Amino acid sequence: MGRSPCCSKDGMNRGAWTAKEDKILIEYIKVHGEGKWRNLPKRAGLKRCGKSCRLRWLNYLRPDIKRANITQDEEDLIIRLHKLLGNRWSLIAGRLPGRTDNEIKNYWNTNIGKKVQGHPNNSTNQSKRNPSQSMGQSLFGQPPSPTIGSHVVRTKTSRCTKVFINAEPQETQHLHNKPVVAPLPTVKDTVIDSTAVISDQLSGLPEFIFNEDNNQSDPMMDFEIEKFLSDVLDSELAPVCEFDIGVVKGGDTSSNTTEQCSYSSPNSDQTVVCTEDMLRNSDLGSMATALDPEVDWLQDKREK
Template sequence: MGRRPCCSKEGLNRGAWSAWEDKILRDYIKTHGEGKWRDLPKRAGLKRCGKSCRLRWLNYLRPDIKRGNISHDEEDLIIKLHKLLGNRWSLIAGRLPGRTDNEIKNYWNTNLRKKVKSQQSNLEKCIDKSKANKAPKGDSVEAAARVDDQFHPVIRTKAVRCTKVYLPLQQDDMVADHSLEPMCNDSPSKWVPQDGDPSNILIDFDMKELVLRFEDDFFQPCVQDCQNSGNSADGNVGGGSIWSNEAMQEDWRGRVIQEPNVASKLRTLATFLDSEEEWQEK
């Protein structure tokens, strides 16, 4: 049994919307409000499918929409949110007032994907170099490499804020390195090994703070080092990738979903992201 199409395609207009179609739709929604998209075209007298009307309204006609000129701040935010959420364009758009998921998706595909990819490859070069050189402990490049190896779970905890998370970290590494301690609001004593397995640590702390510190302070030496050594890293810490590669990122997402004590649905994440008080309380 096949799925019933959303509407009959016969006799319907397709492709670009004309000015008068826009006017009809805008006037209709102004009078009757949004919703009931399936019936809207008939009631409004439009030869369009309901889905098409909805899309046109949400992505183009809505009065609160900002179009074009994505600012540097917005771009930065898109990159950071994309690190956390992946291609969840509607969630990302929800954090950018006046921007639509379609616009952000297009902007990502045409501008940011390449940009982020090149920064990612610079990061990999940087880390490879540091590993090859066996820099002494404490060296910024080595430290950044260790961050890349170990601290991607920090971002993971942000994605499931306020939820206790099992992290596959080596506790010894974390505590022994004093440069990492300020990144955690809670004292390391609150990091409790789970089930006697030292590689699983239960953590529950302020994740936003962690991410900011990670991106803005701790990561900077790596970028500077890249520049000093002739590797261009664009100097954009916020835009630098936290992942060594896409596989690592995918692996991270998969494991989050499977963890028993972690919010198992991304809708939970959406709720969290929509909670302004929580977001700003720290």
């Protein structure tokens, strides 16, 4: 598919932005709002390409940008999120108010990356040595580590938003030896009911988000895996959970890839890998079961 270039380079300004250009861009966005970047330069009278305007605005001119140095807390959060999400800077930035993906990426490359690089058994270290492994190949053929040291190895963004669910009823699943729901016709039911059981014991658990349009009779539904993980991060489990998302190949000879979410419990030896197949088979009960040690751990913590 042919595509015209983003913008002509003829007569365009390049390089650092001047104060005058910044002012023009700010004034224009104040009046017209963000978006329609392609036409913005022409309308605003800027000799810049739309991409450049967008970047300048998002990374530098936006009023909510924090210009202060990154704090230790923020650095810790970046490291933690990087463990979880890999080089998905926009997702990481989304959890750091006032910080941009570019800023975090630069900070990582110039500060954290070096620190982490010196640390043995680190996936970031590995991916620097051999970037091709960072596409999920280190997961290939070997299960995620059951220890806390399990890390994300994916660098290429891919999405798992739609999962085809087998609508056939399944056996009763148990959580804490209690019946969760019977039958379990859909992933939606599994997740919601499993969560409900845990929620009886623990507030602040992730809110699992599904497309409201879906119902039990609709086998096609949205499972927002990134939202799922994001909600987990917001929950009280955040301090103890280790989640990975990875894209793995089906086998040595297979070129098929599948998305998976693995969960490693630091309070037990248990690791649950939640694959598309598991989702298809409504096997999220296993994942919920994996949360048991954390629930117990948090309860103990609360009682103390």
